[in-house]
Amino acid sequence: MSTTVLALLILMAPIFLGALAGFRSIPSAWLAKSNAFSGAFLFAVTVFLWIPELAHVEPDRALPWGLWIVLGYFLQFALDSRSKGLEHGHIHHHDPNPWPAYIGLLIHSVVEGIPMLRLPESEQLAFALSLGVHNLPIAALLAFWLRQCGIPFGQVLAALVGMSLAAPLGALVGTLLPLDVPGMEGFIGGLVVGIFLHVSSTILFELQKDHRLPTVLWVIVIIGLLSGFSLSQFIH
Numbered sequence: 001m002s003t004t005v006l007a008l009l010i011l012m013a014p015i016f017l018g019a020l021a022g023f024r025s026i027p028s029a030w031l032a033k034s035n036a037f038s039g040a041f042l043f044a045v046t047v048f049l050w051i052p053e054l055a056h057v058e059p060d061r062a063l064p065w066g067l068w069i070v071l072g073y074f075l076q077f078a079l080d081s082r083s084k085g086l087e088h089g090h091i092h093h094h095d096p097n098p099w100p101a102y103i104g105l106l107i108h109s110v111v112e113g114i115p116m117l118r119l120p121e122s123e124q125l126a127f128a129l130s131l132g133v134h135n136l137p138i139a140a141l142l143a144f145w146l147r148q149c150g151i152p153f154g155q156v157l158a159a160l161v162g163m164s165l166a167a168p169l170g171a172l173v174g175t176l177l178p179l180d181v182p183g184m185e186g187f188i189g190g191l192v193v194g195i196f197l198h199v200s201s202t203i204l205f206e207l208q209k210d211h212r213l214p215t216v217l218w219v220i221v222i223i224g225l226l227s228g229f230s231l232s233q234f235i236h
Helices: 003-022 028-055 065-083 099-113 121-148 153-176 184-206 215-235
Strands: none
Touching (some): 003 121, 028 121, 028 184, 028 215, 065 099, 065 184, 099 153, 099 184, 121 153, 121 184
């Protein structure tokens, strides 16, 4: 099995694993713990792996890649208004029309997937794992929420299949973007890093209740940070 095929499978598998949990009632404690790990893991991988990788990209003299990080960060702000925060663990019970939020989540996933197949094979698995850990609790939340909204099982299953294909579709779109445009790699990488920073920091911020983080969540956050750091060191 090629590295690329394995990376694509790693992108897709957590969606269905999360769905298995989401078809049942999701305890809030489980959601908080899974979000704590995924948020800390994604934050650590972004800081220790993907930002340093951007530093090796030849910058466009007119537009540095830091500008694209800011753009990606605020692009996620805009997507939140459509997805209603599903990317970082928000749930809105009994929404009469959940599909606009679902479409916002799909757009988020497509954009996140764009860099993957542009990376060296040695980094594709790390990128897929970063997204996979991030997407597992999202898929559980999505399945649970759509069922709470009274969406028929077949439509929920179709929605999850669509979500599982979103990041791979983004990866395919990434291969179609021209390689010889100055600053293109910095634009793509910076945009996704900005999204990662927004989502992961929002998850971590929202774990606090009354500006306090329970001890068990602190432990999970530290494990997530160490896991992300370890992955970055393994790749390097």
